[in-house]
Amino acid sequence: xxxxxxxxxxxxxxxxxxxxxxxxxxxxxxxxxxxxxxxxxxxxxxxxxxxxxxxxxxxxxxxxxxxxxxxxxxxxxxxxxxxxxxxxxxxxxxxxxxxxxxxxxxxx
Numbered sequence: 001x002x003x004x005x006x007x008x009x010x011x012x013x014x015x016x017x018x019x020x021x022x023x024x025x026x027x028x029x030x031x032x033x034x035x036x037x038x039x040x041x042x043x044x045x046x047x048x049x050x051x052x053x054x055x056x057x058x059x060x061x062x063x064x065x066x067x068x069x070x071x072x073x074x075x076x077x078x079x080x081x082x083x084x085x086x087x088x089x090x091x092x093x094x095x096x097x098x099x100x101x102x103x104x105x106x107x108x
Contacts, residue, residue, distance in 0.1 A: 010080040013069045017084055018091075021065055025058050025095045054096050062088040 032053050040046035070076060071084045 010077060010083075013071065014080065014083055014087065017066060017069055017071070018087055021062050021088065021091050022095070024061065024065065025091050028058055028061065029054075029095055055092060058095070059088065059092050062091060 036046065036053070066072060066084045066088065069084075071081050
């Protein structure tokens, strides 16, 4: 019988966060791209505030997922919290323009 240690549990939660975070963020971006294409393609307001649906909302959703998995609570370690923040930032950075074919035209 093996006893689960705290780093093993943290590593398991971190892998769960990475899998669910990447899958959820990609799903979010594809749904957002479809909504943007259908409803907001010619809206200057949507183009002016492009960072809200591309960066702010996915980051907030990833922070919510991290909180639901137990990161950031009183008993969690600072290394786990730092790792999940770095992983969340990397997920947002790597998936920010994935489904948008006009990404380089408008944003950069």
